[in-house]
Amino acid sequence: xxxxxxxxxxxxxxxxxxxxxxxxxxxxxxxxxxxxxxxxxxxxxxxxxxxxxxxxxxxxxxxxxxxxxxxxxxxxxxxxxxxxxxxxxxxxxxxxxxxxxxxxxxxxxxxxxxxxxxxxxxxxxxxxxxxxxxxxxxxxxxxxxxxxxxxxxxxxxxxxxxxxxxxxxxxxxxxxxxxxxxxxxxxxxxxxxxxxxxxxxxxxxxxxxxxxxxxxxxxxxxxxxxxxxxxxxxxxxxxxxxxxxxxxxxxxxxxxxxxxxxxxxxxxxxxxxxxxxxxxxxxxxxxxxxxxxxxxxxxx
Amino acid sequence: xxxxxxxxxxxxxxxxxxxxxxxxxxxxxxxxxxxxxxxxxxxxxxxxxxxxxxxxxxxxxxxxxxxxxxxxxxxxxxxxxxxxxxxxxxxxxxxxxxxxxxxxxxxxxxxxxxxxxxxxxxxxxxxxxxxxxxxxxxxxxxxxxxxxxxxxxxxxxxxxxxxxxxxxxxxxxxxxxxxxxxxxxxxxxxxxxxxxxxxxxxxxxxxxxxxxxxxxxxxxxxxxxxxxxxxxxxxxxxxxxxxxxxxxxxxxxxxxxxxxxxxxxxxxxxxxxxxxxxxxxxxxxxxxxxxxxxxxxxxx
Numbered sequence: 001x002x003x004x005x006x007x008x009x010x011x012x013x014x015x016x017x018x019x020x021x022x023x024x025x026x027x028x029x030x031x032x033x034x035x036x037x038x039x040x041x042x043x044x045x046x047x048x049x050x051x052x053x054x055x056x057x058x059x060x061x062x063x064x065x066x067x068x069x070x071x072x073x074x075x076x077x078x079x080x081x082x083x084x085x086x087x088x089x090x091x092x093x094x095x096x097x098x099x100x101x102x103x104x105x106x107x108x109x110x111x112x113x114x115x116x117x118x119x120x121x122x123x124x125x126x127x128x129x130x131x132x133x134x135x136x137x138x139x140x141x142x143x144x145x146x147x148x149x150x151x152x153x154x155x156x157x158x159x160x161x162x163x164x165x166x167x168x169x170x171x172x173x174x175x176x177x178x179x180x181x182x183x184x185x186x187x188x189x190x191x192x193x194x195x196x197x198x199x200x201x202x203x204x205x206x207x208x209x210x211x212x213x214x215x216x217x218x219x220x221x222x223x224x225x226x227x228x229x230x231x232x233x234x235x236x237x238x239x240x241x242x243x244x245x246x247x248x249x250x251x252x253x254x255x256x257x258x259x260x261x262x263x264x265x266x267x268x269x270x271x272x273x274x275x276x277x278x279x280x281x282x283x284x285x286x287x288x289x290x291x292x293x294x295x296x297x298x299x300x
Numbered sequence: 301x302x303x304x305x306x307x308x309x310x311x312x313x314x315x316x317x318x319x320x321x322x323x324x325x326x327x328x329x330x331x332x333x334x335x336x337x338x339x340x341x342x343x344x345x346x347x348x349x350x351x352x353x354x355x356x357x358x359x360x361x362x363x364x365x366x367x368x369x370x371x372x373x374x375x376x377x378x379x380x381x382x383x384x385x386x387x388x389x390x391x392x393x394x395x396x397x398x399x400x401x402x403x404x405x406x407x408x409x410x411x412x413x414x415x416x417x418x419x420x421x422x423x424x425x426x427x428x429x430x431x432x433x434x435x436x437x438x439x440x441x442x443x444x445x446x447x448x449x450x451x452x453x454x455x456x457x458x459x460x461x462x463x464x465x466x467x468x469x470x471x472x473x474x475x476x477x478x479x480x481x482x483x484x485x486x487x488x489x490x491x492x493x494x495x496x497x498x499x500x501x502x503x504x505x506x507x508x509x510x511x512x513x514x515x516x517x518x519x520x521x522x523x524x525x526x527x528x529x530x531x532x533x534x535x536x537x538x539x540x541x542x543x544x545x546x547x548x549x550x551x552x553x554x555x556x557x558x559x560x561x562x563x564x565x566x567x568x569x570x571x572x573x574x575x576x577x578x579x580x581x582x583x584x585x586x587x588x589x590x591x592x593x594x595x596x597x598x599x600x
């Protein structure tokens with residue numbers, strides 16, 4: 001797990017909420033976290049990033065596994081898979097410039113966003129293969145050195161377009177190519193990665209029932225959290241995220257699904273589950289969930 | 301000095317040149333550096349960034365002076381001044397999202413680049429004032445809380461458009477609004493900030509002659525450095541940077557100009573002046589230059 005925080009990271013540059021202040025003060029129960037991204041591998045040699053956070057340069061420096069291994073220019077990073085067009089998931093792509101061969105996987109909607117932003121042309125098209133994935137169609141990831149042994153299936157989850165693409169009345173829980181979850185598999189192992197999701201639909205519940213491992217959107221503890229602590233004006237629902245607590249929250253919604261291991265990721269700086277000593281953290285743990293941390297290593 | 305390295309930072313994610321390997325190994329003579337940016341202030345309260353690097357989130361975390369000071373959401377950062385459209389100078393703008401009032405200064409050319417990239421709409425136009433500066437016209441920087449006491453003058457320096465905006469035959473040493481230097485002044489103090497410059501023209505020499513402090517483009521030691529060490533195919537000249545050494549390099553060119561203090565910034569990961577124990581560092585110091593480091597504090 002390269003990064004476990006939502007957009008802005010933890011602490012967030014301009015936030016002085018209690019949770020952020022504890023992180024800035026070096027409190028060991030308030031561990032800083034970089035923005036949401038995962039690196040996955042089937043062989044330990046070739047790695048794919050699930051989303052590319054603005055903190056990617058720092059995340060690579062923190063992860064010796066991702067250092068160059070051969071010759072003068074090299075990276076174990078063979079490619080990137082994007083789940084939406086949010087800044088915290090795509091801005092890190094610009095860190096992957098410098099003439100390195102890569103595969104870049106996304107839906108056609110997200111590729112269109114990248115194409116419309118010339119800054120992403122720093123990814124040299126002679127070296128970076130932009131590969132379009134459809135929904136509900138498992139595909140083996142292929143890097144510059146060939147097949148990876150990892151299969152990805154993208155599926156739509158309820159969500160909205162990225163903030164900077166919103167018009168006056170954005171649809172808040174559409175199920176389109178704008179926001180996807182991933183089923184990742186290698187051999188007989190698999191897991192689900194869903195960093196942004198506005199609600200658990202019956203179809204999504206059926207899809208993930210009985211999974212071995214789920215990494216899921218832990219943005220907010222409660223829907224009006226940012227309004228209540230005066231750090232923002234939007235609800236979680238308005239931002240495309242279901243909350244952790246409450247009768248419609250993820251603790252309640254996932255309880256009957258028989259998932260073996262559940263980990264919250266993409267956690268906003270205001271969410272009290274970030275604090276190792278909070279009652280909210282205790283509730284989450286009692287409900288059988290873990291709270292993601294940078295540097296965590298997981299295998300399904 | 302928030303960051304002193306050129307694009308990619310030091311070490312660079314995919315580079316295993318000797319200089320990068322020493323930094324990754326923790327060698328104390330090979331200090332890691334983040335990407336080029338400066339924070340300036342006349343009063344210690346309100347700060348303006350000169351360029352916004354992709355490492356900005358980490359740079360703010362490393363700089364307690366830039367932590368929030370009042371209320372739930374605040375930043376001492378009142379604005380940003382951009383000198384060109386290079387990724388390493390603009391990508392950090394996306395870290396300044398989250399509903400914070402700011403002033404964003406650039407030439408009309410660079411504002412057009414930002415406007416053409418929807419990702420920068422994360423900077424809410426209701427809160428972030430985009431102010432256009434002309435060339436050779438000193439203007440006092442104004443932040444959300446009013447005038448800053450800092451005056452900026454932009455002037456064209458020889459350079460080229462950003463890599464991702466290049467066409468098939470880019471002009472390599474145009475003097476346009478695409479690449480500018482800055483004269484920064486407050487009261488009777490002033491300094492020059494020129495992070496990218498393709499050559500020292502007679503007009504530029506006249507402008508900076510006798511300055512108290514100059515921060516200047518130290519990208520490469522020699523023009524063919526990246527070709528010689530097999531990390532790239534381009535010369536410094538092709539990338540819009542004059543080199544440090546050689547008969548046309550900056551050590552020779554600036555020697556007769558009577559500048560009191562000279563500091564290299566925007567230093568590429570391949571440049572041996574990064575190493576505290578290199579003969580090239582010794583040459584630079586003998587010629588009266590310093591080599592920029594993250595965290596350096598300067599006053600003219």
